[in-house]
Amino acid sequence: EVVMTQSPATLSLSAGDRATLSCRASQSIRHKVAWYQQKPGQAPRLLIYGASTRATGIPVRFSGSGFGIEFTLTISSLQSEDFAVYYCQQYNNWPPHTFGQGTKLEIK
Amino acid sequence: QLQLQESGPGLVKPSETLSLTCSVSGGSVSSSSYYWDWIRQSPGKGLEWIGTIYYSGSTYYNPSLKSRVTISADTSENQFSLKLTSVTAADTAVYYCARQDYLDPSGFLDWGQGTQVTVSS
Numbered sequence: 001e002v003v004m005t006q007s008p009a010t011l012s013l014s015a016g017d018r019a020t021l022s023c024r025a026s027q028s029i030r031h032k033v034a035w036y037q038q039k040p041g042q043a044p045r046l047l048i049y050g051a052s053t054r055a056t057g058i059p060v061r062f063s064g065s066g067f068g069i070e071f072t073l074t075i076s077s078l079q080s081e082d083f084a085v086y087y088c089q090q091y092n093n094w095p096p097h098t099f100g101q102g103t104k105l106e107i108k
Numbered sequence: 109q110l111q112l113q114e115s116g117p118g119l120v121k122p123s124e125t126l127s128l129t130c131s132v133s134g135g136s137v138s139s140s141s142y143y144w145d146w147i148r149q150s151p152g153k154g155l156e157w158i159g160t161i162y163y164s165g166s167t168y169y170n171p172s173l174k175s176r177v178t179i180s181a182d183t184s185e186n187q188f189s190l191k192l193t194s195v196t197a198a199d200t201a202v203y204y205c206a207r208q209d210y211l212d213p214s215g216f217l218d219w220g221q222g223t224q225v226t227v228s229s
Contacts, residue, residue: 001171034215043204043222044155049214087155091213096170097145099155 002026002093006086006100012108019075021103023088028068032092035064035073038102039084047086048073075105083107110135112205112220120199120227126192130205130220131185138163138183143208145216146179146190150201158203161188162210195227 003026013019023033031051036044046055048064051071061076075082088100116128130144137144146158159169161179169177173192181188192199202224206216 032213036215043219044216045219046215046217053214055214055217089155089215091208091215095157095159095168096172097157099157101154 001096002029002090002098004088004090004098004100006088006103008103009101010104010106012106013078014108015078015080017078017108019073019078019082019105021073021086021105023066023071023073023100025069025071025090027093029090029092031067032090033064033066033071034089034091035062036087036089037082037084038087044087078105080107110207110218112207112218114203114205114220114223116203116223116225118224118226120195120225121229122196122227123194126190126195126199126225126227128190128203128205128223128225129187130189131187133186135207136183137161137181137186137188140164141210143210144179144181144188145206145208147204147206147216147219148201149204149222150198152198153201156201158190158192160208197227199225200227201225 005024007022035048038044052064085102111133113131120126143160145160176193178191202222204222205220207218
């Protein structure tokens with residue numbers, strides 16, 4: 001099973017700041033990583049797939065990068081609606097699909 | 109626009125079977141283009157993929173749950189279902205149904221709103 005490890009667990013920033021979230025896989029997953037945003041009481045929403053492709057309707061301030069083991073989600077200028085929990089997920093080696101434990105992006 | 113909606117009991121007794129259904133609208137469980145998945149989320153274990161079914165009837169399960177899980181589809185009702193046997197308190201979670209693309213895998217594209225299931229006597 002591929003273990004996905006996210007860091008940091010919590011990130012405290014202000015609106016307008018740049019956010020950088022990290023995700024590391026326990027083995028190479030090529031570019032097969034997706035990022036999700038989850039707000040309280042809601043299902044996760046797909047942001048990025050294929051490490052760097054934005055899903056339909058996702059603002060350009062969200063970008064992803066990485067290949068192999070190390071991946072990054074960047075939010076270029078935080079808006080109030082971006083404060084949420086973010087998860088990475090690998091879909092290269094499955095079953096099972098596996099998720100990271102999440103990074104909580106909170107208002108400083 | 110594809111929509112998914114989970115339904116089923118919110119309370120299940122220990123050792124019994126958890127049964128949930130996902131109703132699909134705006135798409136077909138008979139489509140060869142998609143996998144149909146179950147995912148759960150609990151405070152202790154985060155997001156956990158349970159398993160998936162393809163239109164052909166092929167299923168794939170998380171090895172950690174495989175002995176207790178069955179996913180099936182009802183094409184006449186355009187639904188797919190989850191059965192989890194011998195539940196314990198550790199199975200208490202929000203259960204989501206979701207869709208992933210078969211031809212061009214790209215994560216879980218659509219999710220239901222989720223349904224809380226509590227295991228308690």
